[in-house]
Amino acid sequence: xxxxxxxxxxxxxxxxxxxxxxxxxxxxxxxxLTVIGNTGDDITLFGLRVCPDLDTLLYTLGGAVDEGQGWGxxxxxxxxxxxxxALGATPTWFSLGDKDFATHIYRSQLLAQGMPLSxxxxxxxxxxxxxxxRVTLLPMTDTPVETxxxxxxxxxxxxxxxxxxxxxxQAALPAERFVxxxxxxxxPAPGVxxxxxxxxxxxxxxxxxxxxxxxxxxxPGVRDALRGARAPVVGVSPLIGGRPVRGHADVCLRTIGxxxxxxxxxxxxxxxxxxxxxxxxxxxxxRMRPVVTARPLLMSSLEAAADIAGAAFDLGVxxxxxxxxx
Amino acid sequence: xxxxxxxxxxxxxxxxxxxxxxxxxxxxxxxxLTVIGNTGDDITLFGLRVCPDLDTLLYTLGGAVDEGQGWGxxxxxxxxxxxxxALGATPTWFSLGDKDFATHIYRSQLLAQGMPLSxxxxxxxxxxxxxxxRVTLLPMTDTPVETxxxxxxxxxxxxxxxxxxxxxxQAALPAERFVxxxxxxxxPAPGVxxxxxxxxxxxxxxxxxxxxxxxxxxxPGVRDALRGARAPVVGVSPLIGGRPVRGHADVCLRTIGxxxxxxxxxxxxxxxxxxxxxxxxxxxxxRMRPVVTARPLLMSSLEAAADIAGAAFDLGVxxxxxxxxx
Numbered sequence: 026x027x028x029x030x031x032x033x034x035x036x037x038x039x040x041x042x043x044x045x046x047x048x049x050x051x052x053x054x055x056x057x058l059t060v061i062g063n064t065g066d067d068i069t070l071f072g073l074r075v076c077p078d079l080d081t082l083l084y085t086l087g088g089a090v091d092e093g094q095g096w097g098x099x100x101x102x103x104x105x106x107x108x109x110x111a112l113g114a115t116p117t118w119f120s121l122g123d124k125d126f127a128t129h130i131y132r133s134q135l136l137a138q139g140m141p142l143s144x145x146x147x148x149x150x151x152x153x154x155x156x157x158x159r160v161t162l163l164p165m166t167d168t169p170v171e172t173x174x175x176x177x178x179x180x181x182x183x184x185x186x187x188x189x190x191x192x193x194x195q196a197a198l199p200a201e202r203f204v205x206x207x208x209x210x211x212x213p214a215p216g217v218x219x220x221x222x223x224x225x226x227x228x229x230x231x232x233x234x235x236x237x238x239x240x241x242x243x244x245p246g247v248r249d250a251l252r253g254a255r256a257p258v259v260g261v262s263p264l265i266g267g268r269p270v271r272g273h274a275d276v277c278l279r280t281i282g283x284x285x286x287x288x289x290x291x292x293x294x295x296x297x298x299x300x301x302x303x304x305x306x307x308x309x310x311x312r313m314r315p316v317v318t319a320r321p322l323l324m325s326s327l328e329a330a331a332d333i334a335g336a337a338f339d340l341g342v343x344x345x346x347x348x349x350x351x
Numbered sequence: 352x353x354x355x356x357x358x359x360x361x362x363x364x365x366x367x368x369x370x371x372x373x374x375x376x377x378x379x380x381x382x383x384l385t386v387i388g389n390t391g392d393d394i395t396l397f398g399l400r401v402c403p404d405l406d407t408l409l410y411t412l413g414g415a416v417d418e419g420q421g422w423g424x425x426x427x428x429x430x431x432x433x434x435x436x437a438l439g440a441t442p443t444w445f446s447l448g449d450k451d452f453a454t455h456i457y458r459s460q461l462l463a464q465g466m467p468l469s470x471x472x473x474x475x476x477x478x479x480x481x482x483x484x485r486v487t488l489l490p491m492t493d494t495p496v497e498t499x500x501x502x503x504x505x506x507x508x509x510x511x512x513x514x515x516x517x518x519x520x521q522a523a524l525p526a527e528r529f530v531x532x533x534x535x536x537x538x539p540a541p542g543v544x545x546x547x548x549x550x551x552x553x554x555x556x557x558x559x560x561x562x563x564x565x566x567x568x569x570x571p572g573v574r575d576a577l578r579g580a581r582a583p584v585v586g587v588s589p590l591i592g593g594r595p596v597r598g599h600a601d602v603c604l605r606t607i608g609x610x611x612x613x614x615x616x617x618x619x620x621x622x623x624x625x626x627x628x629x630x631x632x633x634x635x636x637x638r639m640r641p642v643v644t645a646r647p648l649l650m651s652s653l654e655a656a657a658d659i660a661g662a663a664f665d666l667g668v669x670x671x672x673x674x675x676x677x
Binding site for chain 1: 397399
């Protein structure tokens with residue numbers, strides 16, 4: 026059983042950790058999971074390349090994440106950042122711990138030596154034992170891309186890095202649109218299209234549909250691969266009661282002129298979505314196209330995340346069986 | 352009173368900290384000190400530019416050095432290095448603390464942005480309050496140079512970085528010679544030659560005469576500036592009883608075919624040395640050319656270092672007065 030998932034940061038990582046837990050507790054350990062991670066929120070800080078979503082996936086799946094934050098390393102210290110601040114280095118609004126700095130130093134060194142991001146990511150994944158669990162983490166592209174936010178200041182002339190908007194301003198600065206520098210010319214990282222084409226089930230975790238999943242879908246070739254995939258594509262709504270559990274998906278949706286509803290999000294995936302998991306109270310519950318399953322969607326624990334991921338996976342398996350029966 | 356000093360790492364830094372203490376306790380606070388630091392032992396580790404001698408000077412003069420080691424930061428932790436080791440990054444034989452990493456990250460970022468090393472060093476010096484104490488730290492050159500050690504394995508074909516020889520192998524691998532990559536084409540950093548020409552006293556701390564002072568002297572123009580300097584040049588022997596107090600100056604001298612004696616070291620500076628401070632028991636005591644002063648040379652405390660530096664400074668002042676009287 027080959028499972029391929031597209032994922033952003035915290036929500037995607039927790040969902041996928043739940044999926045692995047589900048597969049292990051059901052004895053389905055022969056399953057292979059390929060995760061295609063968003064790199065649009067990558068940023069160069071202090072000359073070091075930081076990949077927030079890939080790192081959150083690595084740390085979470087590797088059992089090393091700070092559970093309280095949902096990102097960064099557990100048992101972390103901040104001596105490097107404090108000293109950089111004392112030196113007058115900027116920015117100071119992006120928190121980087123000491124162990125986390127090691128990841129960025131190592132990644133930057135390997136990139137500078139000419140290794141593509143996918144190669145670097147494979148190295149980092151080894152440190153976290155992902156190959157032993159049959160998990161492959163791929164960046165969506167090896168091409169450096171960066172999501173920028175054009176601020177809604179009337180003339181569309183000022184854009185800031187997505188991280189500055191998201192982390193520093195907590196998505197509170199009115200945004201006009203998102204622009205992904207480099208995305209047009211980006212090519213999918215080696216293995217990305219194959220992972221979609223060869224999958225038995227494709228999953229979309231409850232990641233941000235605009236700045237996480239939406240960015241991955243923007244890599245030339247990815248959307249076409251999903252449309253043409255033989256496997257069913259099953260997504261999990263990122264909204265409960267019209268609001269994201271964490272993050273600012275509602276603000277991002279509003280920015281692109283889309284309503285904060287599960288139905289509207291499903292509409293963003295309409296050309297390839299086969300199954301859709303929504304919360305119990307969601308008005309979409311019971312809809313037939315895509316096939317909608319309703320259940321509690323709050324990932325309040327590892328077990329809860331495993332239940333949700335298991336439900337999405339099972340829906341995918343059912344849809345695949347149905348498809349092969351017809 | 353303008354004082355210019357050439358310096359390597361630990362010994363030079365302790366001597367110069369003593370000099371500042373001497374100037375402060377004698378009320379001679381209008382003195383300006385320019386330190387020309389060795390950059391031959393600079394090394395790129397994990398993609399970051401590390402300048403061991405400049406950093407030891409910064410941390411020591413800034414009151415932030417690890418007193419036990421003589422280098423690195425006090426109250427230091429090593430989370431970044433531990434994580435880099437877990438990632439499989441190499442080398443593991445060069446100890447870098449977390450606060451120290453911040454220095455290297457910041458330096459590397461500024462260098463990558465096109466700032467010359469002298470500009471970076473001035474920034475770092477500000478963090479340590481050196482301008483407030485009328486101290487200017489200059490790298491000997493902005494040109495990247497690196498001292499390599501050609502190993503004595505018969506065919507002269509294998510060379511390793513100086514730090515690998517010095518730190519990893521504790522200078523125990525037989526060396527045939529030292530080669531400084533990039534030195535021929537290096538130019539003195541802005542201010543270096545002027546600091547020598549305009550000085551009232553030039554001091555050579557008890558730094559390694561081969562791989563510290565010797566490297567600085569190899570920067571094209573520096574030696575000529577010392578020969579032509581109007582100020583007396585006063586050095587402090589790095590040897591007590593024919594042996595270095597710390598480090599491996601005796602091994603370095605042997606490698607270049609020079610005896611481990613104060614006389615032989617003075618001979619390396621013969622074309623510009625006016626005064627020479629040696630230990631009480633040194634056979635050179637009482638020699639007239641260069642003018643030799645003998646006194647205890649063990650920098651066992653800040654006060655002792657201040658006494659020694661004060662004696663060197665006073666000898667310089669005496670020689671300058673004598674010179675202007677004739």
